[in-house]
Amino acid sequence: MKSQGRALGVIVVAACLASLGGAGPVRSLETWLTPLLLPLDRAVVRFGPAADPEPLALLREPAKAAWEGWCRAVLGETASSAPGRESLLVPVVARREAEHEIDLAVPPAAVHEGAIVTHRGALLGVVSGLSEAGDVATVALLGHHAARPVAAEWELGEPGHGVQFLLAPGGRGDDGWSLKVEARSSSALPPPEQLVHTRDVRALGDMLPAGLLVGRMRGGSTEAPGGGNWYDAADTLRVLPLLDGTTLAVVTVEVEPGASLPLRRGEARLYGSCRPGEAARLAAGSSRGLKCGDWVCQAGLFVGIVETVTPWSSVLDVRPPATPLLVVAPDGSAMATGQARGRWPAGWEPQRGDLVATGHLGAGGLVVGMVGELDDEGFEIERLAPDPRLPVTVVGP
Amino acid sequence: MILLLLVTIVLAQLHVLGTAWGGPLVPDPFACVLAVAGLHRKPSGLLLAAVGMGWARALVFAEPAGGHVLATLFALWLVSEQRETLDKHGALSLTLAAGLGACAYALAAFVLRLIGGEPVSAGLPLFAGALLAPFLAGPVRAVSRSARRRA
Numbered sequence: 268m269k270s271q272g273r274a275l276g277v278i279v280v281a282a283c284l285a286s287l288g289g290a291g292p293v294r295s296l297e298t299w300l301t302p303l304l305l306p307l308d309r310a311v312v313r314f315g316p317a318a319d320p321e322p323l324a325l326l327r328e329p330a331k332a333a334w335e336g337w338c339r340a341v342l343g344e345t346a347s348s349a350p351g352r353e354s355l356l357v358p359v360v361a362r363r364e365a366e367h368e369i370d371l372a373v374p375p376a377a378v379h380e381g382a383i384v385t386h387r388g389a390l391l392g393v394v395s396g397l398s399e400a401g402d403v404a405t406v407a408l409l410g411h412h413a414a415r416p417v418a419a420e421w422e423l424g425e426p427g428h429g430v431q432f433l434l435a436p437g438g439r440g441d442d443g444w445s446l447k448v449e450a451r452s453s454s455a456l457p458p459p460e461q462l463v464h465t466r467d468v469r470a471l472g473d474m475l476p477a478g479l480l481v482g483r484m485r486g487g488s489t490e491a492p493g494g495g496n497w498y499d500a501a502d503t504l505r506v507l508p509l510l511d512g513t514t515l516a517v518v519t520v521e522v523e524p525g526a527s528l529p530l531r532r533g534e535a536r537l538y539g540s541c542r543p544g545e546a547a548r549l550a551a552g553s554s555r556g557l558k559c560g561d562w563v564c565q566a567g568l569f570v571g572i573v574e575t576v577t578p579w580s581s582v583l584d585v586r587p588p589a590t591p592l593l594v595v596a597p598d599g600s601a602m603a604t605g606q607a608r609g610r611w612p613a614g615w616e617p618q619r620g621d622l623v624a625t626g627h628l629g630a631g632g633l634v635v636g637m638v639g640e641l642d643d644e645g646f647e648i649e650r651l652a653p654d655p656r657l658p659v660t661v662v663g664p
Numbered sequence: 665m666i667l668l669l670l671v672t673i674v675l676a677q678l679h680v681l682g683t684a685w686g687g688p689l690v691p692d693p694f695a696c697v698l699a700v701a702g703l704h705r706k707p708s709g710l711l712l713a714a715v716g717m718g719w720a721r722a723l724v725f726a727e728p729a730g731g732h733v734l735a736t737l738f739a740l741w742l743v744s745e746q747r748e749t750l751d752k753h754g755a756l757s758l759t760l761a762a763g764l765g766a767c768a769y770a771l772a773a774f775v776l777r778l779i780g781g782e783p784v785s786a787g788l789p790l791f792a793g794a795l796l797a798p799f800l801a802g803p804v805r806a807v808s809r810s811a812r813r814r815a
Binding site for chain 1: 669670673674676677678679680681683684685708711714715719720722723724725726727728729730731733734737776779780782783785
């Protein structure tokens with residue numbers, strides 16, 4: 268009997284440690300009892316104070332406008348698809364930093380291998396694989412061995428009159444993933460730190476759009492004897508990609524014309540008797556089609572992202588999303604940034620009371636809250652609380 | 665275990681309602697439940713009691729259950745260990761046990777938060793909740809006496 272008790276104790280302590288360690292199956296198991304909250308939940312919600320809808324009503328439209336502006340910026344001003352194809356905004360659904368790959372939710376059978384992926388007019392990589400159903404595309408980011416060579420140039424002035432070369436995957440080095448400059452000219456090469464763009468090689472059968480930003484030159488010397496720039500022929504010239512694709516939430520991908528992303532959308536109810544904190548509980552689970560990573564919103568307010576799902580309930584992470592986070596000034600100008608000072612653009616600082624917005628391709632622009640206190644670390648967000656009396660909308664790819 | 669789980673859920677939900685109206689310092693009666701369970705449960709039953717109470721609290725707080733179960737187990741064990749000393753204080757024993765339980769719970773929660781990095785809520789309302797114990801001493805004694813008579 269005593270040994271049984273000891274064994275039970277060991278199992279309980281081990282399960283507790285696994286729960287604290289974030290083990291998915293244990294977290295899921297402990298959520299199974301959530302319906303026990305149900306009997307008293309309706310009474311708590313009914314007798315609780317009502318949320319004030321006015322602040323949200325005022326902030327909803329600016330958040331929507333900021334999100335739409337940001338989406339236009341992500342699509343970029345430069346054409347980011349080959350002739351006869353279209354660029355479509357799609358969400359990043361998985362990131363594998365070690366492999367330098369991301370997964371995108373894409374319209375089934377509308378994306379082909381080799382399709383290019385961009386963000387704000389910068390080339391991120393190419394589709395290197397598709398799921399069996401064709402609804403998830405794996406992207407090899409620039410520098411990955413599976414990404415194809417890119418015809419590039421450093422523009423001296425007019426497009427098409429630059430110094431031309433070929434960029435091949437360069438793998439991972441001390442300064443991150445890079446591309447190698449191949450077929451370089453012996454007489455003229457761009458000085459270090461110059462931006463490199465894709466060039467028009469349609470005549471050679473490569474439909475890669477011209478003018479997309481690829482990255483920045485590394486290598487060579489800025490102080491060559493007699494002026495100008497000098498490169499050692501034995502040196503490997505490298506180009507570092509401008510954007511880290513593993514930090515992005517929304518990108519563009521080349522698709523068949525007219526293709527659109529099918530999005531799931533459903534309604535659910537929040538448990539109002541859960542204490543407000545970093546997480547919340549939802550009275551709907553996988554039996555109603557919810558999946559981890561789905562976004563939950565309520566009348567234009569960001570509520571959270573589903574992180575644990577059981578058949579009849581889910582747990583939401585209600586912390587603001589790391590990206591995209593848009594700080595909107597009273598004049599309507601929006602800045603895509605992060606909460607930490609390290610992610611703010613040079614010379615920019617938010618003001619207390621500025622709107623903090625985010626967005627989802629299926630839900631549009633969403634209000635997160637307002638800029639609160641600023642300190643050495645960054646800014647805090649004063650969140651607007653959802654109303655547990657009203658249903659929430661769950662959206663996901 | 666099931667009774668403690670249900671009682672803890674109901675009290676925690678009522679505490680959430682109270683906090684919504686009265687602010688974050690509304691007393692959390694969990695310290696009293698800790699005291700009653702620590703003083704009146706057999707030491708061999710503390711593990712299951714901790715699982716029920718900790719799990720219930722984690723459900724309402726929407727936090728990982730592991731931290732709450734371990735913190736509850738530590739608090740129950742400490743109160744249970746001091747049962748004889750606490751019993752000597754007569755009417756004050758429940759209040760002292762609630763205070764001790766709240767301190768132990770808060771300490772364990774702090775350590776677990778440091779180790780695991782996951783939130784285990786235990787703040788001032790828990791200590792304020794210990795002050796509710798004098799109002800519960802009479803009913804608890806009556807229930808315990810009737811339970812003993814039935815046994």
